[in-house]
Amino acid sequence: MDELSSVNKKISDFGVSIAGKQSSQNESGMPKLAPKVEADQxxxxxxxxxxxxxxxxxxxxxxxxxxxTTDELNSIKNRESTSARLTAAAIEEQxxxxxxxxxxxxxxxxxxxxxxxxxxxxxxxxxxxxxxxxxxxxxxxxxxxxxxxxxxxxxxxxxxxxxxx
Structure with a gap:
């Protein structure tokens, strides 16, 4: 597992060096991921x-x-199928x-x-x-x-x- 972590860190460090950005790291030495911040509108x-x-x-x-409408979206969300839930998630992204x-x-x-x-x-x-x-x-x-x-x-x-x- 340490070997995999080491390879992953090297790949990450290489990507950071190409991007020219420094990333903060957590206790395991892995870069921390930050949530996407939307630009002010x-x-x-x-x-x-x-x-x-x-x-x-x-x-x-x-x-x-x-x-x-909210009722239409809720109707899609309440369906049992995976495709309906994916459709509802895509609509909510809008x-x-x-x-x-x-x-x-x-x-x-x-x-x-x-x-x-x-x-x-x-x-x-x-x-x-x-x-x-x-x-x-x-x-x-x-x-x-x-x-x-x-x-x-x-x-x-x-x-x-x-x-x-």
């Missing part, structure tokens, strides 16, 4: 008004952008958000793109229409610009209004 937001009732706007956005108060408010969100960004949509009743509040989170400052998000924000409005299906 900034956000930008956009407010939209749409002439559509809150339930219809939310249903359109949920369907088009494939947001998943950091899904869902809350609803039918007739007045919906909140939905998930990771966006390569998985580093995150979008949250809140749809509120606003008289006969609805108010859509979009929040976009990213650690990449270029992803928070109008040039990057302008088309997405316009598309969200068009989807909520039923112009894009």
């Amino acid at each position: 900034d956000s930008t937001s956009k407010d939209l008004s749409v002439p559509v009732d809150v339930d219809t706007a939310a249903a359109r956005l949920r369907r088009y952008y494939k947001f998943m 950091r899904p958000e869902w809350s609803a108060s039918v007739g007045s408010y919906y909140k939905m969100g998930r990771n966006w793109g390569e998985g580093k960004d995150h979008i949250t949509l809140e749809v509120e009743k606003n008289g006969a229409g609805s108010h859509v509040y979009i929040q976009f989170f990213s650690s990449n400052p270029q992803h928070l610009t109008e040039a990057y998000l302008g088309n997405l924000f316009a598309q969200v409005k068009d989807v909520a209004e039923g112009k894009v299906r």
